[in-house]
Every structure is written in C-alpha cells, then in structure tokens.
Amino acid sequence: VGEGVDPGWVGKRVVARGQSGYAERMTASVEEVVEVPDGLAFPQAAAVLHDGATALMLVGKGEIAKGEQVLVTAATGGAGSLLVQLARDAGARVIAAARGERKLRLARELGAEVAVDYSEEGWDARVREAAGGEGVDLAFDGAGGELGGVAFGTVAKGGRFVTYGTSNGGFAQIDQQAAEQRQIRAINALMDGPPPPDVVRDTLARALALAAEGRITPVIGATYPLERAADAHRSLAERATLGKSLLMV
Structure with missing residues (x-):
C-alpha cells in the first residue's frame, strides 16, 4: 500500500x-x-x-414496489441481467426483452416471467398484453435509440421510465408531450453525472x-x-x- x-x-x-x-x-x-x-x-x-452498483442505483431511481409489472430491455446484458434479478427480488413481475431465443431463455432462467424478442415486429404490443393490456408500471431501458422509444410506449399511464443505455444509437427517443399527457415520469439515469x-x-x-x-x-x-x-x-x-x-x- x-x-x-x-x-x-x-x-x-x-x-x-x-x-x-x-x-x-x-x-x-x-x-x-x-x-x-x-x-x-x-x-x-x-x-x-x-454493473452491480449501476443496477442498484437504477433500482433506486425506479422505486420498484412489490407486485408491479416491470419491463427490462437488454435483459441479458451486464446491468440488465442484474436488474431482472433485483426486480424479481423486490417482488415485481418481470417482463424481459432481448434478442434471440438463447437470450430469452437466459432471461427466463434469471427470473423473468415473460420474455419477448424485440427484434420481432409488434414486440411492444406483446409486452402490453403480458402486463394486462394497459402497460407496465416501470420500464428499465438499457437499449436506447429508437428501440428505447418503443419501450417507452409500453409504460402505463402514471408509470416510470428509466433509461440508461445507448447501445441502439443514443438515449431513448422520448415524446415529452406524450410523457406529460400520460403522466409518465421519464428519468435519464446518466444526466446528473456520476454520483x-x-x-x-x-x-x-x-x-x-x-x-x-x-x-x-x-x-x-x-x-x-x-x-x-x-x-x-x-x-x-x-x-x-x-x-x-x-x-x-
């Protein structure tokens, strides 16, 4: 030392x-x-x-409550795979989104009750259907870009959307007017800089x-x-x- x-x-x-x-x-x-x-x-x-510290901080920003429906995109990445487990541990019902059967299978093994392939058309409709029709209470977006914008559309009125990933080409493209109309709290987890x-x-x-x-x-x-x-x-x-x-x- x-x-x-x-x-x-x-x-x-x-x-x-x-x-x-x-x-x-x-x-x-x-x-x-x-x-x-x-x-x-x-x-x-x-x-x-x-990713462990990142995932815990994201969970804190999302304020998961027991029994909520939670979407995790990029669900088998470093942070996403931990978010699936942390959300499940908090008592949430987890819907995972990833690409390809190998990743969907892993997401289910990690605790996701439902896993959808976001490379397939209409995946967002399947998420809303899995959440009971109205959408999820909370979405963690680890993809960003256009895909993140689609994920935003799966959030129910009054829900929360936490974006942190840029692998799909920048942060999620969010319609701020739609967020206000639907009373969705959109949180860019990285905007405040490192803690x-x-x-x-x-x-x-x-x-x-x-x-x-x-x-x-x-x-x-x-x-x-x-x-x-x-x-x-x-x-x-x-x-x-x-x-x-x-x-x-």
Whole structure:
C-alpha cells in the first residue's frame, strides 16, 4: 500500500473501479477499493464491479414496489441481467426483452416471467398484453435509440421510465408531450453525472454482499486471456455476448 494508507488492507481480497484495467498489475486509489466478501470468487466479484452498483442505483431511481409489472430491455446484458434479478427480488413481475431465443431463455432462467424478442415486429404490443393490456408500471431501458422509444410506449399511464443505455444509437427517443399527457415520469439515469465516490463505493459493497448471499448472480458469458482482448471487443460489437465478458490475467 502507498504512504498514508491503512496497512490493514494488506492481504485482503479487493476489487477497484480504477482505470487501465487491461494489465497484469495496476494501482488504484484507496477510495476506489472495496473488500470482496467471503464466499464470493474473484470472477463473480469482477462481473459485479461495474454493473452491480449501476443496477442498484437504477433500482433506486425506479422505486420498484412489490407486485408491479416491470419491463427490462437488454435483459441479458451486464446491468440488465442484474436488474431482472433485483426486480424479481423486490417482488415485481418481470417482463424481459432481448434478442434471440438463447437470450430469452437466459432471461427466463434469471427470473423473468415473460420474455419477448424485440427484434420481432409488434414486440411492444406483446409486452402490453403480458402486463394486462394497459402497460407496465416501470420500464428499465438499457437499449436506447429508437428501440428505447418503443419501450417507452409500453409504460402505463402514471408509470416510470428509466433509461440508461445507448447501445441502439443514443438515449431513448422520448415524446415529452406524450410523457406529460400520460403522466409518465421519464428519468435519464446518466444526466446528473456520476454520483460521489463514497456513494459508488457503498453501493458496490451492497452489490457484492447481495452476490455473496446468492440473491443476485452475475452472468459471465465469456472469459478471454488478456492477449485476446480484441476478440472480446469483437464479440461485444457483434452483440453475441451474454452478461459480462472478463479478461483473465
């Protein structure tokens, strides 16, 4: 440890949200370091490192209530797969949207009661039907772009729409007038900028604890040796991945 850092950190298993992670060794500020709970392996801790805190913060913004109908798009991505589990753990009925049967099957395994393919025409109508006809109480949009705009249309009057993803070409295209008319609270989770470091650290510690308790299970879709980082990025670009991809050193 560096000068002025508590030597009690020596020997502890830790993770850190630092920069320059594509390396065998790195340094991190002590403010970024979080201890890994007993019983949680390093690969699982690494998979929770970024998206675990993100998913918990999104759940806080969405204010899930027991018994609500919740849509999660990009439901088998790093954050989406955790949102499915957290929403289910909160007592919600989860409707997942993803692309392809392999991802739909995983979404159901994670706890989604209904899974729809958003590459198929009319998927939004199937979501509304699955939610009883009026639409969902809350939607988490991890896709963005035009697809996110369609997801917004599945939210019932008086519901909430939390957007955080841009993989489909920017943030969701939302009709603000329609949002006001339908009394929908639309929340761009990233507009306020990153939260304070202590909030991120505390939220990550909560996510790691949930994973250690088995209440959430990070999905590790693939692992690559460090020298194959380009292959990992290629799979991400082709949208062929499930959950998180890890580089192993």
